[in-house]
Amino acid sequence: MMAISEMVHAAAASGPAATAVLLAPMLAPLVAASAAVLVGWRRAVSWSAVAASVVILVSGVLAAVATADGSVLTVGGTLRADALTAVMLLVIGVVAVIATWSGVSYIDQELAAGHTDGRGARRYGVLVPMFLTAMVLAVLASNLGVMWAAIEATTIVTAFLVGHRGGRQAVEATWKYVMICSVGIALAYLGTVLVYYASQHAGIGEQGSLDWSVLVANADQLDPGVMRVAVPLLVLGFGTKAGLMPMHSWLPDAHSQAPAPVSALMSGVLLSVAVYALLRYRVVAVAALDLQFVRSLILVVALASVALAASMLLAQRDYKRLLAYSSIEHMGLVMIGVAVGTPLAVTALLLHILGHGLAKAVLFCASGQILASEGTTQISGVRGLLARQPVLAGTFALGVAALLGLPPFSIFVSELALARAAADAGLAWAVAVALVLLLVVFVAVAGHTAGMLFGGDAAGQRPPHTPPHTPSLPRVAAAPLVTGLIALAVLGVVAWPLEQLLDAASAIAGTS
Amino acid sequence: MTDTGYVQILDLVCGGILLTAVLMLWRRELAAIVRLLVVQGVLLALLAALMGVRESSTELFVVAAGVLVLKAIVLPAVLRRVLRDSGEAREAEPLVNVTASLLAAALLTLLAYGLSRPLVALAPSPTTRALPVGLAVVLLGFFVLVTRRRALSQVVGFLLLDNGITATAFLATAGVPLVVELGVSLDVLLVVLVMQVLAARMRLSFGRTDLDGLRELRD
Amino acid sequence: MTASGLTAGALAATAGQLALVVGGAPLLVGLMRQVRARLEGRAGAGVGQPWRDLRKLLGKEAIRPDGSSWVFTMAPLLLLASTLVITAVAPFLSTVSPVEGVADLFAVVSLLMLGTVALALAGLDTGTAFGGMGASRAVTVAALAEPTILLAVFALSARVGSSNLADIVESTLTTPAQVLSPASLLAAVAFAVVIIAEAGRLPVDNPATHLELTMIHEAMVLEYAGRDLAMIELASAMRLTVLLGLGANLFMPWGIATTVAPLPLLGAAVVFAVKLGVLGAGLAVFEVFVAKWRLFRVPELLAGSFLFGLLAVSASFFLA
Secondary structure, three states: OHHHHHHHHHHHHHOHHHHHHHHHHHHHHHHHHHHHHHHOOOHHHHHHHHHHHHHHHHHHHHHHHHHOOOOOEEEOOOEEEOHHHHHHHHHHHHHHHHHHHHHHHHHHHHHHHOOOOHHHHHHHHHHHHHHHHHHHHHHHEOEHHHHHHHHHHHHHHHHHHHOOOOHHHHHHHHHHHHHHHHHHHHHHHHHHHHHHHHHHOOOOOOOOOOEHHHHHHOHHHOOHHHHHHHHHHHHHHHHHHOOOOOOOOHHHHHHHHOOHHHHHHHHHHHHHHHHHHHHHHHHHHHHHOOHHHHHHHHHHHHHHHHHHHHHHHHOOOEHHHHHHHHHHHHHHHHHHHHHHOOHHHHHHHHHHHHHHHHHHHHHHHHHHHHHHHHOOOEHHHOOOHHHHOHHHHHHHHHHHHHHOOOOOOHHHHHHHHHHHHHHHOOOHHHHHHHHHHHHHHHHHHHHHHHHHHHOOOOOOOOOOOOOOOOOOOOHHHHHHHHHHHHHHHHHHHOOHHHHHHHHHHHHHHOOO | OOHHHHHHHHHHHHHHHHHHHHHHHHOOEHHHHHHHHHHHHHHHHHHHHHHHHHHOOHHHHHHHHHHHHHHHHHHHHHHHHHHHHHOOOEOOOOOOOHHHHHHHHHHHHHHHHHHHHHHHHHOOOHHHHOHHHHHHHHHHHHHHHHHOOEHHHHHHHHHHHHHHHHHHHHHHHOOOOHHHHHHHHHHHHHHHHHHHHHHHHHHHHHOOOEHHHOOOOOO | OOHHHHHHHHHHHHHHHHHHHHHHHHHHHHHHHHHHHHHOOOOOOOOOHHHHHHHHHHOOOOOOOOOOOHHHHHHHHHHHHHHHHHHHHOOOOEOOOOOHHHOEHHHHHHHHHHHHHHHHHHHHHOOOHHHHHHHHHHHHHHHHHHHHHHHHHHHHHHHHOOOEHHHHHHHHHHOHHHHHOHHHHHHHHHHHHHHHHHOOOOOOOOOOOOOOOOOOHHHHOOOOOHHHHHHHHHHHHHHHHHHHHHHHHHHOOOOOEOOOOHHHHHHHHHHHHHHHHHHHHHHHHHHHHOOOOOHHHHHHHHHHHHHHHHHHHHHHHHOO
């Protein structure tokens, strides 16, 4: 371990290695995308997307090793990686590996079932890696304006992924998704412009700057009046992309219509990337404004999101929408961490992002398999799954258990740490409110899932068009799900590989 | 350029931008709205060029040319295509009638003025004093988005929002860094293209581009 | 020039202004009808026709409907008197006036409103269906138009720092570039719409029709005859003239006299007549090309002009 670290450091000083570590995760998906452009959907192409995801993951690990001691990798002033970036790269890499891995069999099944054609599959093969590139660029960009553009780019590349299945519902979901997210993110751009305006008058020089490290260094000189307008715009804008209240309504539609691996990526990483943007801005905002203003603003948004998700989960009839609302709930929890903002809270929320990403990746991919085998997304249409599809039902059940924060999975650890951090910061009332809401969520989700897994095999009630059961989960589809669950459990039991990295990241983004 | 001449032209251009935004709220013929969008694009380019003269920066002239091409030529062309394909010439009865929209626009303008007070206070100058115009256009764009029901009108609302932000950026900061400007322009262009394709799909599957049809996904 | 000479000159200017407007207003209406007639391919009755109508009406007995009260009798007098006062104080020929303080924006708008209200009350007083309908429509239009005039002129007065009309005109004379400022342009648009609405022209009201579904002004005065009708016709023509004159002098004041010497005054009278002639003819041409709007779209137009007025006010504050 130490040897690798020293090696990377030695290389980082010389430049090319840092360049490779930061450029590879962006270029590898592009290669996979161009392969798909050239030859369409082939076995090799589908695996090249997995390979690209592995490259992202490996770069994340290397970046983590290099930055865990607080050092920073940069390439030409435009790309920059610190410990926080490394955590996000790891999250993107892990979720991308699981999503693209199960995407291989997903698209094959879709093709076999006639849900999509060669063109659709090729488009999928091109857009998914580009989606990954945009997200990697968003976390690597040192300029907050470029980060904004990259996050907006994710909306564009995922638009046609959401509408992958075609038909009225897909068009509706895509329109809402593109419209609401573009408008929301446009507000974030307005906020970015205002931050830039403030920076021009903060003693940085006539030109001002949108470079994050420069802004942080001069944050206390940013004009509070301007920042007071800019920060709510940023919270609203990036909050839209993170699926937070009040502009959350695209999320359940988009997540329920998108192909399962894309839902996994959107829910597991895209939302977190938007949170990452807010985390970066929070450091600037807290220094420029008073902590109380920023904290109460974010806390209101966060608690409202959790409350909304809890109320919608209770009466949910569609299991993909169930997972989507659960994403809103978890983003709300993460935002409580952002609002608290102490180093402990940042450590906890980063661990939570990682755990949520893994759990959602597993669950959405499993739900894609359930949809393929049962032919419906209605909760009431799926009964007694455990008896018929033990492996699939087992992974789904364990994923839900992880999502609900049961030990030994890592979400249990991160939720506890979040609660402690919030209580330490004098926000015990928020913890109490969140716990009550979490109880509601627990009852709702557990109840719905239990129905799907155990309920009597209501063969008579099932609509006649249900396709014949596939005998059991294909191994290529099961492997990524099981891998994800194991990773989740390992993270929950032994967080040591990440400890130093998370500490370094929380030193960057946390303020006491 | 003399100082008073600069202020005079700046004020005229900003007034024009706000006026076109208000007229877009007033008119129902979508073709007329697209024409207004062209005028607004030209005015935005003028604003950028004016800033270029003021700051004597060639970069801003390049940006002005880019704005002219994107906002006065390319985007309106895309919208006209949507319009031609859809064959729907008029906005359906909007959710809020025109009289109420115009009065709401008056309120939004005042709100923009209030919101921009701290922004102007940071660096008072003739240029930043025009900032409320940019914010007012943003708010009007938001209003169009919320109250109009045709797919094309919503795209217009989005573009209005974006034009307002662009105007704000020019007025407040004489333009964001070039790399960001490029990214933003590219994103806007792509978003509008995506929306064009979506509008076409919407027409195929719903037979019209009235957003009232989007009612299938709900809890 | 002594103080008394100044006053005498100013009085002369006011008298000339009154004579010009009272004598010229029917001619302006005649000119507009003639332009319209020619454009529609008719010969037209000639520019002097409104005067001939007035003479004929003045020779006839004023018949008042049964059951109408003093309100009905007083309304024409009030309308004519209020219009005469505006005519006397507004800066049409010279910015120097013997009644300096009265030429106030708010006073002028209140006087205009007074006339409108008097006529609306008279319309209600007759107790006929048409009178009531016309009155209700007129008040609806006025409720939106009056605040707009206030806003539009207020936008102009904000930069001068005075709501005195003569001061506004003088300030525009000294710094002509102001006319091209957004505040001034927006105010001009708002003002134009209001003139159309207040004077009862197309597309808000059709002055030439007695079609019961559409008329506003004509419905209110349907019961008047003889002398009373003559007074109302004259006052209406003068209101149009005053509104056009205000518009002309607030936004294009060139030619107005800043002293009370006879020669500039004479020049100002000629320029003023030409300005009004051109504006009136322009309005008539415009009317040929528009159709009357349905009544429920009229508030839309007026809300628009109100918005322009408000934008003008805000622009004169934001961008100053």
